[in-house]
Amino acid sequence: MELLHDIRTLYHLAFTRQRGDTHQERLEHFYKGQAAGYDSFRKRLLHGRAPLIAEIEKLARPGSVWIDMGAGTGFNLELGEHLRRSCSSIYLVDLADSLLKVAEQRARSRGWTNVHFAKADAASFNPEGPRADLITFSYSLTMIPGWKAVLQHAYELLSPGGLIGVTDFYVSKAGPPPGFVRHSWAARKGWPAWFAMDGVYFNEEHLPYLLEHFEPLVLSEKRGRVPYLLGLSAPYFVFVGRKAA
Ligand SMILES: C[S@@+](CC[C@H](N)C(=O)[O-])C[C@H]1O[C@@H](n2cnc3c(N)ncnc32)[C@H](O)[C@@H]1O
DSSP states (O other): OHHHHHHHHHHHHHHOOOOSSSHHHHHHHHHTTTGGGHHHHHTTTOTTHHHHHHHHHHHOOTTOEEEEETOTTOTHHHHOHHHHHHOSEEEEEESOHHHHHHHHHHHHHHTOOSEEEEEOOTTTOOOSSSOEEEEEEESOGGGSSSHHHHHHHHHHHEEEEEEEEEEEEOOOOSSOOTTSOOOOHHHHHHHHHHHHTTTOOOOTTHHHHHHHHSEEEEEEEEEEEOTTSTTOEEEEEEEEEEOOO
């Protein structure tokens, strides 16, 4: 079954380009054929999600309002049962209908009652009620156009002292600051070009921007295997930061 899902997913990754007049239409066009196999393939590709949620579980206050921007199928909630239970409300925000439907089905089958679904743009989503205590972006920042405005919006949605958690693919600048990982020329050219074919746009400014606007609590720079890519590993980072109180 996993192999069949993989074949379908690989077909879409290789041949389905994002088509449509709007960003939402392009996302839906790209994801609708992959929604059923999304979780099983991404478990082996999106390596930063588990450490991100594990770090946040140690830091989040009980009763938090959590917004997961570009939440996809809501898989992050499977990774942090304690975090999910302890939040007063969780908003899963995404523009791709087919992925959100998987998230809704997941919540229904698990009996989760504190989870809300928003088919909305991360750039403008505003939950009703109190400000957020936690906002996460797992592998969504590289797919969201206007990422700086979106991070600025997230900053405004966060309560003072609130947490932001981001994990994503990235490559370093040619000359990163001391203490940071430096990627080779081939990695800096190759990975962005490879992922851009699927609408995933690396940006060497993501990490510096986060470090500048939030107090860093957790930062790791790692590499993770890409399924079926001959043992090659793509770089990703995990960042948790705090908005000034
Ligand atoms: C690679 S997926 C990651 C999904 C999920 N966070 C995960 O870790 O599996 C990127 C997600 O971002 C969503 N996305 C892209 N642009 C968006 C936007 N402007 N607003 C909301 N969601 C967006 C896509 O629909 C997709 O579900």
